[in-house]
Amino acid sequence: MTELKSRESQLQVIDRVLRHNLRNDMTTIGMFAEQIEETAPEALVEHAERIRATSERINRTVEKERKITKFLTDSPEETTVDMVRMVNAVVDRIADRYPDARLSATVPDSCRIHATTYVEQAFVELLENAIVHADRDNPTIDIRLSDHPDGPTLTVTDDGPGIPEMDRTVLTQGTEIEQLYHGSGLGLWLVHLIVAHSGGTVSFVENNPRGSTVTIEFPP
Incomplete structure (x- = not known):
């Protein structure tokens, strides 16, 4: 057990260093790109x-990797989650973060589940995935x-x-991470991990004429 904890600690250190360096470098690249946009032909x-x-x-992608690493090394606790409060709070937060998105929520008077404390993160990932990958200015x-x-x-x-077919498989079946050839499925993989840890399941259907559900x- 001590050796396992030591490896987890080393993993977290390496993770922090890589994230810090990548984030700083990408921020610098983004700033230079903005300057080019403003001044270049x-x-x-x-x-x-x-x-x-x-x-x-x-x-x-780096941020999603951080969340996955934290979830896998934290041994997340389970607790009673007030789903009505959680859904309303997340929707308000996402609406502030993405003002062009059109969000609507329908919730019952009361709904509680026994789940990992990370269940809120799974909901955030689903909403952000729908908004970030939208092809309309005002996604609904x-x-x-x-x-x-x-x-x-x-x-x-x-x-x-x-949702692309490969990402659908990640979301509903939890395809192994080494099989991912890009980073867009990381957030959905995190959703699957969190829901599975809480004893739940994830399903997906395409809507007509467009969109998905x-x-x-969750278990009763």
Whole structure:
């Protein structure tokens, strides 16, 4: 056990160093890209925009890696979660962070579950994934929390381009991390880890004519 704790500590140190260096470098690259966008000839502006977007995407990937590492090394506790309060608080926070997104939430008067303390992070990841990968200026996201006798359900429905097949597999089946060829599925993989740790399941359906619905089902 002592050796395991030592390895976990070393992993956390390496993780912090890599994140710190990557984040600083990507921030610098992003700042230079913004300066190029403002001062360079029009022919170079598009390239600068792509550089900035790429640096922002790498920063998001690094942040998701941090959350996954923390979850895997923390041995998260389970507790009683007030889902109504949690959903309303997260929706308000995300609405402030992404003012162009159109969020609506329907919740019951009361709904409590026994789950890991990270369950809020899973909900945040689903909302941010729907917004960040949207192909519209004002993405619409509908959240519904229901308390059924066979267990509460939380659904997130968006009007975006849909979730790529590989990311769907990550979300619903928890594909091993080494099989991911890009970082866009990291947040969804974290969702799967958190929900599975809480005894729940995640399912996915495509909507017609566009968009998708992700459903989290918790045990009663």
